[in-house]
Amino acid sequence: xxxxxxxxxxxxxxxxxxxxxxxxxxxxxxxxxxxxxxxxxxxxxxxxxxxxxxxxxxxxxxxxxxxxxxxxxxxxxxxxxxxxxxxx
Amino acid sequence: xxxxxxxxxxxxxxxxxxxxxxxxxxxxxxxxxxxxxxxxxxxxxxxxxxxxxxxxxxxxxxxxxxxxxxxxxxxxxxxxxxxxxxxxxxxxxxxxxxxxxxxxxxxxxxxxxxxxxxxxxxxxxxxxxxxxxxxxxxxxxxxxxxxxxxxxxxxxxxxxxxxxxxxxxxxxxxxxxxxxxxxxxxxxxxxxxxxxxxxxxxxxxxxxxxxxxxxxxxxxxxxxxxxxxxxxxxxxxxxxxxxxxxxxxxxxxxxxxxxxxxxxxxxxxxxxxxxxxxxxxxxxxxxxxxxxxxxxxxxxxxxxxxxxxxxxxxxxxxxxxxxxxxxxxxxxxxxxxxxxxxxxxxxxxxxxxxxxxxxxxxxxxxxxxxxxxxxxxxxxxxxxxxxxxxxxxxxxxxxxxxxxxxxxxxxxxxxxxxxxxxxxxxxxxxxxxxxxxxxxxxxxxxxxxxxxxxxxxxxxxxxxxxxxxxxxxxxxxxxxxx
Numbered sequence: 001x002x003x004x005x006x007x008x009x010x011x012x013x014x015x016x017x018x019x020x021x022x023x024x025x026x027x028x029x030x031x032x033x034x035x036x037x038x039x040x041x042x043x044x045x046x047x048x049x050x051x052x053x054x055x056x057x058x059x060x061x062x063x064x065x066x067x068x069x070x071x072x073x074x075x076x077x078x079x080x081x082x083x084x085x086x087x088x
Numbered sequence: 089x090x091x092x093x094x095x096x097x098x099x100x101x102x103x104x105x106x107x108x109x110x111x112x113x114x115x116x117x118x119x120x121x122x123x124x125x126x127x128x129x130x131x132x133x134x135x136x137x138x139x140x141x142x143x144x145x146x147x148x149x150x151x152x153x154x155x156x157x158x159x160x161x162x163x164x165x166x167x168x169x170x171x172x173x174x175x176x177x178x179x180x181x182x183x184x185x186x187x188x189x190x191x192x193x194x195x196x197x198x199x200x201x202x203x204x205x206x207x208x209x210x211x212x213x214x215x216x217x218x219x220x221x222x223x224x225x226x227x228x229x230x231x232x233x234x235x236x237x238x239x240x241x242x243x244x245x246x247x248x249x250x251x252x253x254x255x256x257x258x259x260x261x262x263x264x265x266x267x268x269x270x271x272x273x274x275x276x277x278x279x280x281x282x283x284x285x286x287x288x289x290x291x292x293x294x295x296x297x298x299x300x301x302x303x304x305x306x307x308x309x310x311x312x313x314x315x316x317x318x319x320x321x322x323x324x325x326x327x328x329x330x331x332x333x334x335x336x337x338x339x340x341x342x343x344x345x346x347x348x349x350x351x352x353x354x355x356x357x358x359x360x361x362x363x364x365x366x367x368x369x370x371x372x373x374x375x376x377x378x379x380x381x382x383x384x385x386x387x388x389x390x391x392x393x394x395x396x397x398x399x400x401x402x403x404x405x406x407x408x409x410x411x412x413x414x415x416x417x418x419x420x421x422x423x424x425x426x427x428x429x430x431x432x433x434x435x436x437x438x439x440x441x442x443x444x445x446x447x448x449x450x451x452x453x454x455x456x457x458x459x460x461x462x463x464x465x466x467x468x469x470x471x472x473x474x475x476x477x478x479x480x481x482x483x484x485x486x487x488x489x490x491x492x493x494x495x496x497x498x499x500x501x502x503x504x505x506x507x508x509x510x511x512x513x514x515x516x517x518x519x520x521x522x523x524x525x526x527x528x529x530x531x532x533x534x535x536x537x538x539x540x541x542x543x544x545x546x547x548x549x550x551x552x553x554x555x556x557x558x559x560x561x562x563x564x565x566x567x568x569x570x
Contacts, residue, residue: 010386012298012376012378013295013298014328014332014334017479020483022378022381048329049329049332050328050332052326052329053324053326053327053328053329055323055324055374055388057388060386060387060388060389061388061389062323062374062388062389062390062391064391080376080386080388082300082374082376082388083328084272084275084293084300084323084324084327084328085293085294085295085298085299085300086269086270086271086272086275086293086328086333087270087271087293087294087333087335087336087339087341088178088180088181088182088268088269088292088293088294088295088336088346088349088350
């Protein structure tokens with residue numbers, strides 16, 4: 001898949017465990033508020049078990065998947081799914 | 089003859105032990121004398137004032153010289169460090185390296201909060217604790233080490249787990265807080281208390297090969313002041329579901345990964361303490377460390393305070409009173425998870441019952457399915473057991489649900505991981521499922537039954553109660569406990 005039709009998504013911590021991947025490419029453009037539903041269709045159960053508590057970044061900035069209703073993920077963008085890690 | 093030799097050996101051992109003890113005492117005395125001398129000096133300085141020309145002791149100029157000649161710190165930075173009071177919550181994998189470097193740097197007062205005792209499974213990463221201190225309280229073990237490293241600082245032991253009733257009082261005696269804890273409820277408590285008492289917070293965490301680091305509530309402005317730094321709730325407003333939270337004991341942790349995060353906390357703390365008051369703090373960031381990725385570090389720019397944050401916004405509902413009284417309930421907010429209890433007594437068997445029932449070597453061994461992850465199965469496993477990791481079982485469970493076509497002809501299609509003799513409808517040989525602690529094995533038994541592998545009750549599919557921990561206690565004391 002080329003960068004003109006896809007974006008790169010990185011999974012950290014429990015998101016990486018759940019998907020079994022560190023990173024992959026997904027079709028773009030994609031409205032940000034549809035990101036979690038897209039992932040849920042690929043990895044059933046991930047929304048409730050992982051995504052609801054996650055932070056998400058687009059480029060190198062934190063975004064709010066629920067509140068940023070106008071935001072679009074464009075081809076070539078980098079998205080990260082960042083679950084809170086609480087152990088230490 | 090033999091008896092005399094024994095007496096000699098015993099006396100030699102006693103002498104060696106006593107000499108070691110004596111050496112320890114001499115070392116402790118030396119440190120105490122140094123500390124007493126430095127206290128006396130400080131007291132004299134405070135009273136006389138005119139006698140000492142320089143603000144630090146001779147020994148301190150030598151000790152801190154290499155960091156004081158770095159322009160970002162300087163003598164002003166060193167004096168700020170000496171008057172700083174830093175609270176480290178958690179004396180584990182993060183707290184040990186953080187405390188080590190902050191004590192080394194000359195932070196004047198270091199408080200440590202922890203109610204746990206040192207265990208041998210801590211020692212690969214919790215670098216202040218030594219083998220001889222197994223069983224000792226972590227704060228005491230840590231402070232013993234720190235006093236030897238730097239006798240100039242004052243160390244305060246809080247020998248307790250941080251509780252909401254006590255948190256505001258403890259925090260009020262410090263200028264800066266480090267969150268070095270290991271669970272979501274305490275993380276929210278620490279962040280809330282830091283915001284309410286106006287203390288900047290350096291927060292870090294680590295699991296397996298990854299870590300996270302943030303400087304929060306910096307600058308520490310009152311709730312509702314938009315120029316204050318965001319808090320933990322602004323970044324992670326919803327806690328993860330309790331049954332998905334993984335501890336270092338369950339998920340594992342690489343020592344240098346958590347060490348890196350703890351050392352970075354010490355660095356950020358030094359930056360906050362020695363910052364020039366006239367400059368604004370750097371924009372808030374979340375740093376993610378991932379040991380097996382390229383790049384190793386990523387930095388995400390965080391937003392300012394959330395307009396509806398429960399603690400730091402104008403709409404805040406959390407106050408010192410709600411924290412202290414328990415009406416802000418962290419355990420409820422984060423949820424709890426006890427040991428699984430999914431199965432009926434008939435579906436379970438203790439290791440002892442298993443051994444009694446199947447001790448006959450002539451008889452065909454029953455099938456044992458070990459649902460630990462492969463990396464654990466490789467450490468130790470039972471002869472003749474089959475490894476089917478719980479993650480494999482759960483992954484196929486969710487995909488078969490989503491396909492929805494497995495029941496097309498009325499016969500469920502079995503996932504590929506089911507071993508042939510378990511799948512066979514000819515066999516009624518019992519199947520036992522085991523894991524590390526006896527939780528995942530119950531989940532697996534349920535799945536196997538949902539797949540119809542118990543043949544409507546004709547075949548025993550049971551869980552070995554308590555997993556390998558109970559196995560070691562009841563059946564095989566030589567089983568390695570990792």
